Amino acid sequence: MICTAAASFLRSAPEPRGAIHIPIMVSEVMDGLLIRSGGTYVDATLGMGGHTEAIFLRCPDVKMVIGLDCDAEVLEQARSRLNPFADRVHFVCSNFIYLSDVLSSEGIGQVDGIVMDLGLSSFHLEASGRGFSFSRQEPLDMRMDTSSTLTAADLINRLPTDRLAELIWEYGEERWAKRIARHIYERRKRAPILTSTDLAEVTVHAIPRRYRSRRIHPATRTFQAIRIAVNRELDNLKEALWSLPACLRPGGRLCIISFHSLEDRMVKRAFKADGRLEVLTKKPRTPVPDEIESNFRARSARLRIAQRIDL
Ligand SMILES: C[S@@+](CC[C@H](N)C(=O)[O-])C[C@H]1O[C@@H](n2cnc3c(N)ncnc32)[C@H](O)[C@@H]1O
Missing domain, CATH: 3.40.50.150 (Vaccinia Virus protein VP39)
Incomplete structure (x- = not known):
């Protein structure tokens, strides 16, 4: 009723x-x-x-x-x-x-x-200003609980490449996880990846053009994986x-x-x-x-x- x-x-x-x-x-x-x-x-x-x-x-x-x-x-x-x-x-x-x-x-x-x-x-996506969305230039944070210490930028810039690939593969079910992790590594050697648009750009470039999805943004799975890890969602x-x-x-x-x-x-x-x-x-x-x-x-x-x- x-x-x-x-x-x-x-x-x-x-x-x-x-x-x-x-x-x-x-x-x-x-x-x-x-x-x-x-x-x-x-x-x-x-x-x-x-x-x-x-x-x-x-x-x-x-x-x-x-x-x-x-x-x-x-x-x-x-x-x-x-x-x-x-x-x-x-x-x-x-x-x-x-x-x-x-x-x-x-x-x-x-x-x-x-x-x-x-x-x-x-x-979170539209108004938090915490980098959950690949279409907004915001600090790469992705914490839901802002009193916790680990941010997405910490993971992206500090994790060893194979661990990063594993995480993107497992939590994002992203078939290009290894390539994306390698591109992130190459990019962060030059300068840390600090914004959501930086991460989106690296991710999109890591996926060969003909395999980029037109249905969802090519960075969707990577963003999902990083967010799940930052917030320990499965734990x-x-x-x-x-x-x-x-x-x-x-x-x-x-x-x-x-x-x-x-x-x-x-x-x-x-x-x-x-x-x-x-x-x-x-x-x-x-x-x-x-x-x-x-x-x-x-x-x-x-x-x-x-x-x-x-x-
Ligand atoms: C999908 S939204 C819920 C939307 C809500 N049902 C509504 O209709 O408005 C999920 C919410 O759960 C919160 N959340 C995620 N993990 C949590 C946790 N471990 N403990 C408490 N809240 C959590 C997030 O901050 C987010 O606001």
């Missing part, structure tokens, strides 16, 4: 700065979470607050949403968007691997559902897959949207191997064609859902 009062409230909410993030597979996630009156939910990747907003629109009587994001700037964007529900959202700047500590410190036991929408938000996911089920009450749901085959495989295997969970999606759910058409970012989304069992 959509609450019209809440919807009109939202129309008057302040616009987020510089970027709108369209939440992915909203109705599938809301159905998956089994949103109910009086329920307490966790949005472990709050981002611009799209899924949290949808929770309140689906069920205006939800008791509380605990919204985590490791990026303090993103959290401020969400705070402004979710202003109409501010009394029932707990905004927490934290890595989701610490969710059980966060819940304890808020005096909350187990919750009714957790959503994780992995990766980065449109804010964090692995840790969360182990620790999050304990935060759910029996019957509570865990919905995870991933965008990378390595992530999806990790989720699939962890769900299957976890004796605390019943897998509800034998195959991952994918967005309907209309959603992909209206939101290009949705094209690689995979949603998996599991339910905490009563042990």
Whole structure:
């Protein structure tokens, strides 16, 4: 049920700065979470607050949403968007691997559902100024949590070439990884690579012209790989897959949207191997064609859902 009062409230909410993030597979996630009156939910990747907003629109009587994001700037964007529900959202700047500590410190036991929408938000690409996008000249940073120390420039300029190639191959599934790493090495011998456009240029030149994709920018996979490494995204996911089920009450749901085959495989295997969970999606759910058409970012989304069992 959509609450019209809440919807009109939202129309008057302040616009987020510089970027709108369209939440992915909203109705599938809301159905998956089994949103109910009086329920307490966790949005472990709050981002611009799209899924949290949808929770309140689906069920205006939800008791509380605990919204985590490791990026303090993103959290401020969400705070402004979710202003109409501010009394029932707990905004927490934290890595989701610490969710059980966060819940304890808020005096909350187990919750009714957790959503994780992995990766980065449109804010990162379009307004953060941190070099996530190959089409903007920005410092090569790529940290979501700006209190961490390692930047993309550190990796690009310091990693040994074979390690760089391995990383671009593994996290970016980029067939030209070795060539790209070699070109980066040659370029950084002359001068450090310090901006996103510098990295994009080196990457594009490393790929033979006739093999450059016309569908996606030729630097897409390399940027993805570096971002995943800088933010330790796979390590964090692995840790969360182990620790999050304990935060759910029996019957509570865990919905995870991933965008990378390595992530999806990790989720699939962890769900299957976890004796605390019943897998509800034998195959991952994918967005309907209309959603992909209206939101290009949705094209690689995979949603998996599991339910905490009563042990
Ligand atoms: C795809 S966005 C979420 C978008 C959100 N669902 C929406 O509709 O607006 C992912 C968010 O997760 C955050 N994030 C990524 N890794 C995280 C982690 N390990 N802990 C907490 N937040 C994380 C990012 O900063 C980003 O804002």
